[in-house]
Amino acid sequence: MRARYRSESRFRAYGLVALAITAAFLAVLIVDVLARGLPAFFQHSIVLDVPVAADLVEEKLRADVQAIRAADYYPTTKAAMEAVIPGIESRAAQKQLMRLLSSGAADGLRERLVADPSLIGKTVKAPLLLSDDADLYFKGEGTPIAARPARGTATPSGTSGEVTILSSANDFADELVAIKKALRERAADLGAQAERIERRSRTDGTARVKELREEAAALQVRVEQPKMGEDLDARMPSRLVAINGGLVKVTKLEDSKITGDVLLPLGSDAEAKPGSWQIVKFATAESDRKVTDQEVAFLERLREKGVVQNGFNWRFFTFGDSREPELAGILGALVGSALTLLVTLALCLPIGVMAAIYLEEFAPKNRLTDLIEVNINNLAAVPSIVFGLLGLAVFLNFFGLPRSAPLVGGLVLALLVLPTIIIAARAALKAVPPSIKEAALGVGASHQQAIFHHVLPLAMPGIMTGTIIGMAHALGETAPLLMIGMVAFIVDVPKGFADAATVLPVQIYLWSDLPEAAFQAKTAGAIIVLLLFLFGMNGTAIWLRKRFERRW
Amino acid sequence: MDATPIQTMQREVPTPATTMPIKVTARDVNVFYGDKHALKEVTVDIPDRGVMAFIGPSGCGKSTFLRCINRMNDTIPSCRVTGDIRIDGQDIHDPRLDVVQLRARVGMVFQKPNPFPKSIYENVAYGPRIHGLARSKSDLDEIVMTSLQKAGLLKEVQDRLGDPGTGLSGGQQQRLCIARAIAVSPEVILMDEPCSALDPIATAKIEELIDELRENFCIIIVTHSMQQAARVSQRTAFFHLGLMVEEGETTQIFTNPRDNRTLQYITGRFG
Numbered sequence: 001m002r003a004r005y006r007s008e009s010r011f012r013a014y015g016l017v018a019l020a021i022t023a024a025f026l027a028v029l030i031v032d033v034l035a036r037g038l039p040a041f042f043q044h045s046i047v048l049d050v051p052v053a054a055d056l057v058e059e060k061l062r063a064d065v066q067a068i069r070a071a072d073y074y075p076t077t078k079a080a081m082e083a084v085i086p087g088i089e090s091r092a093a094q095k096q097l098m099r100l101l102s103s104g105a106a107d108g109l110r111e112r113l114v115a116d117p118s119l120i121g122k123t124v125k126a127p128l129l130l131s132d133d134a135d136l137y138f139k140g141e142g143t144p145i146a147a148r149p150a151r152g153t154a155t156p157s158g159t160s161g162e163v164t165i166l167s168s169a170n171d172f173a174d175e176l177v178a179i180k181k182a183l184r185e186r187a188a189d190l191g192a193q194a195e196r197i198e199r200r201s202r203t204d205g206t207a208r209v210k211e212l213r214e215e216a217a218a219l220q221v222r223v224e225q226p227k228m229g230e231d232l233d234a235r236m237p238s239r240l241v242a243i244n245g246g247l248v249k250v251t252k253l254e255d256s257k258i259t260g261d262v263l264l265p266l267g268s269d270a271e272a273k274p275g276s277w278q279i280v281k282f283a284t285a286e287s288d289r290k291v292t293d294q295e296v297a298f299l300e301r302l303r304e305k306g307v308v309q310n311g312f313n314w315r316f317f318t319f320g321d322s323r324e325p326e327l328a329g330i331l332g333a334l335v336g337s338a339l340t341l342l343v344t345l346a347l348c349l350p351i352g353v354m355a356a357i358y359l360e361e362f363a364p365k366n367r368l369t370d371l372i373e374v375n376i377n378n379l380a381a382v383p384s385i386v387f388g389l390l391g392l393a394v395f396l397n398f399f400g401l402p403r404s405a406p407l408v409g410g411l412v413l414a415l416l417v418l419p420t421i422i423i424a425a426r427a428a429l430k431a432v433p434p435s436i437k438e439a440a441l442g443v444g445a446s447h448q449q450a451i452f453h454h455v456l457p458l459a460m461p462g463i464m465t466g467t468i469i470g471m472a473h474a475l476g477e478t479a480p481l482l483m484i485g486m487v488a489f490i491v492d493v494p495k496g497f498a499d500a501a502t503v504l505p506v507q508i509y510l511w512s513d514l515p516e517a518a519f520q521a522k523t524a525g526a527i528i529v530l531l532l533f534l535f536g537m538n539g540t541a542i543w544l545r546k547r548f549e550r551r552w
Numbered sequence: 553m554d555a556t557p558i559q560t561m562q563r564e565v566p567t568p569a570t571t572m573p574i575k576v577t578a579r580d581v582n583v584f585y586g587d588k589h590a591l592k593e594v595t596v597d598i599p600d601r602g603v604m605a606f607i608g609p610s611g612c613g614k615s616t617f618l619r620c621i622n623r624m625n626d627t628i629p630s631c632r633v634t635g636d637i638r639i640d641g642q643d644i645h646d647p648r649l650d651v652v653q654l655r656a657r658v659g660m661v662f663q664k665p666n667p668f669p670k671s672i673y674e675n676v677a678y679g680p681r682i683h684g685l686a687r688s689k690s691d692l693d694e695i696v697m698t699s700l701q702k703a704g705l706l707k708e709v710q711d712r713l714g715d716p717g718t719g720l721s722g723g724q725q726q727r728l729c730i731a732r733a734i735a736v737s738p739e740v741i742l743m744d745e746p747c748s749a750l751d752p753i754a755t756a757k758i759e760e761l762i763d764e765l766r767e768n769f770c771i772i773i774v775t776h777s778m779q780q781a782a783r784v785s786q787r788t789a790f791f792h793l794g795l796m797v798e799e800g801e802t803t804q805i806f807t808n809p810r811d812n813r814t815l816q817y818i819t820g821r822f823g
Contacts, residue, residue: 365629435666439729441627443679443736444656453678454668 033524033531040525043313043326044138045127046302050080050109054121062117069114073106074098077128085301087265089160096294100302102129104327127309132325132518133290137299138308141517142291143284145300147242149275152256154243159266162259163248165241170255171279175239179230179253180223187219229254234286238293243277244268247297263297290517316525320491321507325518328511330526332493336406336486336501337475337533339494343410344417344474349467351414352421353456356463359422360429361451380419387416388483396484403485404500412480417470424466428459461545468541472534478505504530575600575740575770576621581635583616583625591616592794594635598787600739603762603771605785605802607778609822612791614774618742621772622658623651639740656683659733663745665725667717667732672709675717675728676700679736695735703731704761723754730761734769741765743773747780759784778818782806790814 056076061067081097088094105128112126113119130138152169194212222228231252232239239250241258246266252259286293302308319329363369391412395401401408432455440450481487486502489510494501502510504526511523576598583591591613598604606614616625623644625631637644644654656679667675676696679685686692696713700706705727709720717728726746733741743762747755762771762784775781781788782802789799790811798811809815816822 433666435662435664436668438624438627438660438662439666439668439732440678441624441655442622442660442662443682443732444652444654445678445682446652447627449682453682458669 033527036521037524037526037528039139040316040521041313042139042310043129043315044135044308044310045105045129046084046307047125047127047309048080048084048307049123050076050126050128051083051123052076052109052113052120053079057113057117057120062120065114068117068120069110071110073110076109077101077106080128084305084307085264085298087160089265093263093294096292097298100131100134100295100298102131102326103324104322105129127311129315129326130308132516134295134299135326136518137291137296138303138310141289142296142299143282143289145280145282145296147278147280149278150241151274153274154241154272154277156243156248156266156269156272158262159244159246159269160262162251162261163266163269164257164259165243165248167256169274172239172253172258173255175279175281176230176253176255177226179232179236180226182236183219183230184223187216187223190216190219227255229257236285238282238286240280240282240293240297241277242280243272244270247280249293249297263294264301316522320493321489321502321510322491323489325514325516325522328519328522330504330507330529332490333502333504333507333526334529334533335493336409336490337503339406339497339501340409340413340481340503341471341475343407343497344413345467345471347410347414348417348421348470352418352467353425353463355418356422356425356429357451357456360426361447361455376419376422380423383479384416384477385479385483387412388480390415391480392483402498402500404488404490404502405498406494406501407497408484409481409486409501409503410497412484413474413477416477416480417474420470420473421463421467424469425459425463428462428466429455431462432458457548461548464544464548465541468537468544472537475503475534475537476505476530478503478509481506504533573600574598575639576772577636577638577641578617578620579636581617581620581633581637583613583620583634584632585628586630590794591620594796596789596796596799598770598772600770601766601768602787603766603773603785605781605788606772606774606791607776607781607788607817608791608797609817610776613794614789614791615744617791617796618744618772618774621740621742622655622660624655624660626651656736657738658740658742659736659738661726661729661733661741661743661746664749665722665729667720667725667728669716669718671714672700672717672720672728673713676731676735679732683736685736699731699735700728702734702765703727704757704764705731721754723750723757726750726754726758727761730758730765734765738769740770740772743771745774745776748776755780778806790817792817 053076056073057068057071078098081101082088082094085097088097107129109124109126109128112124136142150167150169150171152167152171154168154171155166157164190212194209194216197212198206198209222230229252232250239253239258240263241248241250241260244266245264246262247264248258248260248266249263250258250260282293282296291299299308315327316329317334318331319327320332322328359369359373391408395408395411396403401411436454436458437450440454441447445453481503487506487510488500488502490500490502492499508523508526508530511519511526574597576596578594578596578598581591581594582589594613594617606618608614619625620633620637621639621644623633625633633645639654639657642649668678670678673696676699677686677692680692680695686695697706700709705724708724709715709728717725720728726749730741730746747758750758759780762773765771766786773781773785785802787800788802788805790797790805790809790813792813798805798809798814800810805814806818809818
């Protein structure tokens with residue numbers, strides 16, 4: 001008896017553990033997807049006063065929308081950027097400044113000008129979209145920045161280009177020590193690496209070992225001369241000096257003197273008093289991040305000026321795909337999915353329900369109907385890619401329907417879902433108590449009337465549920481759609497059933513493959529949208545069930 | 553007389569079969585379910601106006617025979633019926649006869665109350681509507697009201713005709729089913745153990761109702777309860793193992809059965 005109780009409680013414990021594991025996995029999945037995907041729903045842009053030059057579009061062409069659309073907006077945005085961060089002279093720095101903007105930065109401005117051509121020639125306050133890397137920088141993919149006031153009086157040698165700054169105190173000694181320490185670690189690393197190679201292969205790689213040893217020895221020499229100045233490279237955290245309203249990136253550092261490149265021009269080369277200038281450190285080495293020191297300097301300056309704006313990423317929901325992460329939207333895939341599912345539903349529901357009614361209520365019981373039944377059950381288990389091949393062979397090659405079209409996608413998915421719906425509908429019809437049908441027949445209803453007036457309405461909730469489950473299955477299906485060409489990169493939002501389109505899961509698959517870091521967030525964001533779409537469908541199913549459910 | 557334990561409780565003067573016109577005639581009816589010979593050579597005349605009861609132990613074929621009369625057995629794929637059944641002289645297996653019309657003429661009340669999961673009104677109105685018996689909404693209203701009235705349900709449900717029929721009590725549901733059956737003005741009403749799922753009070757009400765209805769309809773009732781058969785019927789047929797053993801006036805069957813098997817059954821020695 002006690003053994004029986006023990007086995008019962010053990011069994012319960014197994015069940016609980018299984019449930020807990022499932023719940024934990026689900027929670028991890030959802031939290032992970034949300035954490036990755038939510039940033040995709042927000043997008044940074046900078047709101048600038050954009051001076052729209054009068055010659056952007058010639059006066060007589062301004063009535064023409066196409067002319068406004070076709071105009072070159074690069075000089076306009078460039079002027080706006082130069083106005084907000086003035087004094088950048090080097091071409092490389094100017095290029096980096098413009099790289100902060102997305103290639104579609106002027107899209108919003110362009111639409112405003114199209115709507116109101118009278119703005120041409122005036123200064124317009126407009127948000128300019130930031131590029132993906134700049135956007136990620138503001139989302140926290142940048143570098144920790146530390147600044148400490150300096151003790152000495154600094155004398156910069158100039159305001160732009162390469163400058164040297166002399167300090168009256170040994171302000172940079174700490175930095176020098178830190179750098180020497182880093183160098184020592186690097187030398188030790190190299191030594192260990194050389195040893196490893198040596199141990200693994202006695203004969204080969206001696207040249208490489210020698211090279212490493214030499215490099216380590218050179219570093220060691222630098223470490224052992226504590227007073228000698230050091231050149232900084234991209235593998236170390238960057239040191240900068242903020243002085244007189246400008247920013248200088250240190251390239252060579254001594255105890256009380258640095259040499260560096262001006263990232264943001266200095267206001268003057270006047271002496272800076274102790275405490276009025278700062279030594280800045282970007283903790284992440286430049287080689288370890290997407291944005292250069294120059295770009296960080298620009299972005300921080302933009303942030304100081306208060307022009308950076310974080311807004312809901314409407315573009316994500318209103319545009320199609322793009323190669324630029326900040327321009328890519330999901331609307332194309334969303335519409336593609338909706339159109340495809342519409343075709344699937346329009347085919348599946350009537351055909352599936354009619355087939356189920358015929359098989360359940362009218363079909364004679366013989367070998368043929370048995371065979372059909374077995375085949376329907378088998379079809380439900382056929383791998384979906386097979387349906388894709390079938391669609392490719394029949395719909396595309398034989399019937400010559402357009403490739404990548406929601407129409408064909410819908411047809412293929414209909415084949416896939418039909419068995420599910422037939423099986424669910426038959427089960428629902430079977431679940432209606434026969435007494436209801438008998439009652440209808442008893443008052444003189446024909447067989448058909450009994451089914452359509454009484455049995456079918458009662459089976460409807462079950463049929464709906466089955467259909468929605470089938471639809472959800474179709475929504476998540478990728479493999480068969482790859483076969484019929486819905487995997488293409490399609491920028492335009494499809495306008496009809498024959499337009500090239502892609503669907504949500506395929507879009508996720510495409511994005512997950514791309515190298516840009518910002519597409520990671522887009523992928524997760526698309527997964528969230530797909531899940532919400534699914535929840536929406538299931539919610540509808542539950543609502544329909546509640547609505548049509550009748551007790552008997 | 554004293555040997556029979558059951559006293560008939562005839563409320564009206566029993567009408568002899570000979571004086572009443574015959575409604576349903578059955579000659580040599582056989583029913584097979586696949587290979588099983590469920591009903592053997594049943595021959596019976598059922599008079600118009602009055603209650604005919606079929607009694608017998610479970611599985612004796614009485615329900616099967618009942619379902620032959622409105623061809624409900626057609627819905628069972630493996631079922632085969634031979635022999636001749638006529639209503640008012642018309643062969644019900646005549647291919648020219650529409651089975652739907654037949655079922656409108658021969659209503660049926662089932663063992664378990666099975667109202668449609670719709671409103672009380674819709675339950676009764678469904679039959680007249682599919683048969684086109686009502687020209688207008690008011691016609692339909694009247695049919696529904698009279699049917700509910702005849703089924704003795706009107707008073708109880710008058711002010712909640714829109715409520716679901718499934719929300720009524722068991723007895724009320726069964727009376728609703730009777731109202732539904734009489735709404736299409738059938739000539740014959742078949743009742744397949746209509747009280748077996750009901751408590752004694754609901755049963756009494758149904759029996760009272762049957763007693764009233766027999767003025768206007770030919771009622772055939774299958775029952776397990778011999779007391780019920782004795783209370784409500786004028787004629788009784790006893791079925792055993794697919795055979796109709798004996799048929800006659802209820803008083804005679806219960807007081808002076810001709811066949812020994814009948815005697816054994818009504819005295820409770822088997823069944």
